[in-house]
Amino acid sequence: MLFPSRYSLERWSYTLQRITGVVVTLYFVLHVIETGNFVGGPSVWYVPPYDYARAYYEEIREFLHNPVFDVGLVIIGWMVAFHAVNGLRLTLAHFGITLGRPSRVEPEAPPRSFSPFQRAIFWISIALAVFAVVYSLNALMGVLAA
Template identity: 35%
Template sequence: MKTKAAGSENRHLPNRLGIKSWVWGGNYTLERYLYTLHRVTGLGLLLYITLHLAMNGFRLGGVESWIDIMEILGMSGFKVGEYLVAAAFIIHALNGGRLILQHLGYTLGKPKPPVYPYVDSLRRRRPIVWAMLALIVALAVYVLIVFVT
């Protein structure tokens, strides 16, 4: 007996590559790697939120318990982790904004006749991606300077 994939109802092909497709599945464009980065940063932020909420629980133990946990979190390894969380937030937020605008059609531009050599809407709107990446780098460097100083 065959089992149908949930939500697919014969409309989609099965995802044969699975997680491997995050890294390679053919001739990927820049946006496809941003898709992977969006998921990786999202999972990292989800892990951070879980740890952050668990850490907040130490507040219930009173002032001594709070000071103890803050001493542990003040160590240099955690500071590096804190910076990575900030960088992940910047990447996830800006790329998420780009995805929302794109999904709603605002950044796709007007349709063009299919004249050879064919250029899809993603490639035509590539400057938006470069601008977003430049902003991500600028903000990540700024936050790094704030962390270091």
């Protein structure tokens, strides 16, 4: 049921939206933990001269500075962009804005809910997610400058 090979674009959208939602949520949890470590906890804000914070900062930066985490961030960038824009498509669908109107059934006609407008937003979300990948690759690895 998870891999929707025989189903329509909307089912792919559903599967991607679920996977990206779960992964981005997990990322946010790890991100908060990592950022908390990065600043060394609340004590660094009131224990001058902040040597502990500086040492911790360098240690974590060294740990995170490798291609594996960079690729991970690029993937997260793709997921966040896709999830956000595709979520907008779903919100619009909740209000019936991007869908066709009910009518008499025409043989072989696609369902009105599979309207070209809402499908276009899906492809826009994919395109913006690809843009986010390019932007992330450039920001982290300078691919456009190379």
